[in-house]
Amino acid sequence: MKVLYINANPRNKKSVSEEIADTFIEELKQAQGDVEVDYAHLYEMKLQEIDEDVLASWGKHRSGEPFTETEKEKVKAMDDVLDQFLSADLYVFVTPFWNLLFPPRLKTYIDSLCIPGKTFRYTAEGQEGLVEGKRAVHIEAVGGVYKGTGLNFSEDYLREIMRFLGIKEYDSVICEGMSQYPDMADKILEESKAEAKELANKLARME
Numbered sequence: 609m610k611v612l613y614i615n616a617n618p619r620n621k622k623s624v625s626e627e628i629a630d631t632f633i634e635e636l637k638q639a640q641g642d643v644e645v646d647y648a649h650l651y652e653m654k655l656q657e658i659d660e661d662v663l664a665s666w667g668k669h670r671s672g673e674p675f676t677e678t679e680k681e682k683v684k685a686m687d688d689v690l691d692q693f694l695s696a697d698l699y700v701f702v703t704p705f706w707n708l709l710f711p712p713r714l715k716t717y718i719d720s721l722c723i724p725g726k727t728f729r730y731t732a733e734g735q736e737g738l739v740e741g742k743r744a745v746h747i748e749a750v751g752g753v754y755k756g757t758g759l760n761f762s763e764d765y766l767r768e769i770m771r772f773l774g775i776k777e778y779d780s781v782i783c784e785g786m787s788q789y790p791d792m793a794d795k796i797l798e799e800s801k802a803e804a805k806e807l808a809n810k811l812a813r814m815e
């Protein structure tokens with residue numbers, strides 16, 4: 609199983625979401641054996657935003673006009689991100705919760721994945737995801753507690769954008785409340801790690 613660990617944490621010091629994600633990966637390796645982990649560190653890698661050049665290149669792709677050198681470079685940066693993504697079987701998105709969403713670099717990353725004709729297409733019946741046979745896991749640390757409020761937009765968005773690409777097998781471990789309830793922080797973290805281990809064992813059994 610090839611895992612892609614997509615880390616949206618800018619910190620050097622180990623964050624809560626990374627600590628839980630590392631527990632998940634370790635457990636998966638123990639339970640499954642044949643696990644290869646590749647990394648996409650969103651604050652260390654080159655990520656290309658959709659800008660004027662990128663939009664121009666998409667227009668030229670349709671019309672057959674040649675790209676400028678700058679357009680070629682930017683399109684290649686986005687293609688490299690997508691190629692790495694498509695080479696994995698299981699995606700582990702590791703995010704802190706910031707201002708009701710995940711960090712903005714993850715949105716830029718996702719913009720490299722949503723490419724018509726490659727990862728989704730429009731049909732007469734509507735949009736259809738083309739990424740088949742993959743699973744996604746979202747591991748997130750949230751300072752407060754939002755479960756049931758509809759305010760965790762990061763979790764809802766990530767699940768829906770995965771579905772948009774055709775990835776319907778989706779699980780999450782959302783560690784909530786360590787900042788809101790500091791006295792219970794250790795217990796909350798241990799419970800989330802236990803949940804991550806359980807999920808790793810469930811996925812290993814399904815392989």
Ligand SMILES: Cc1cc2nc3c(=O)[nH]c(=O)nc-3n(C[C@H](O)[C@H](O)[C@H](O)COP(=O)(O)O)c2cc1C
Nearest residue numbers: 623624625626703704705706707708749750751752
């Ligand atoms: C820039 C920033 C924005 C944050 N926004 C929220 C928020 O909207 N709601 C919340 O409950 N916690 C918020 N927090 C707290 C984090 O969710 C919490 O510290 C969490 O543990 C971060 O994950 P990490 O430890 O993996 O970095 C924010 C923290 C930072 C640094």
